[in-house]
Amino acid sequence: DAGVIQSPRHEVTEMGQEVTLRCKPISGHDYLFWYRQTMMRGLELLIYFNNNVPIDDSGMPEDRFSAKMPNASFSTLKIQPSEPRDSAVYFCASSWDRTYNEQFFGPGTRLTVL
């Protein structure tokens, strides 16, 4: 199994530009999570999906952030417009076992907004 796949691995953009991060969960996993990691705030859960449906998006910082999961094998996290304070590593993770909450993390996307 290839594990959770994220793209791009690195993204450098200018303030005001739209950024789209992509994630492919492990096949068969029906939970998908988006996290943001910074030195100041640590690892924050932004949103998670179950069977492609958003369950909890209370961690999404503001309206500039949106996430979609059009099918079981693909999810996007979009920031529009991006700001320098959005610079962080964004992780996608997936899980499948309802009684054992092990989450499998992707390699992350390092986003830098200039």
Add this chain to the structure above:
Amino acid sequence: GQQVMQIPQYQHVQEGEDFTTYCNSSTTLSNIQWYKQRPGGHPVFLIQLVKSGEVKKQKRLTFQFGEAKKNSSLHITATQTTDVGTYFCAGNTGGFKTIFGAGTRLFVKA
């Protein structure tokens, strides 16, 4: 809202010394997980504890879940340079919403 506090923030040890990180939740947890993140890497699941007072071991690592299910610890015996990284606890009060602690970064000097 729910908070998960983790201490210490950093720990420097000499190879062969023991290491412990502690995790405390403001609310009772249904379970707690531990993850390890190597520098430049991504979090990797280590273990999940569910039962009150549970103790689990993985080789040199010992994990404990408190009787009140509000605190947990990870103890590493005789650290090795391969133990370097950040150790996170992650609490869950039900469902799949997981709150991560700030992590304890472990430095091991050979």
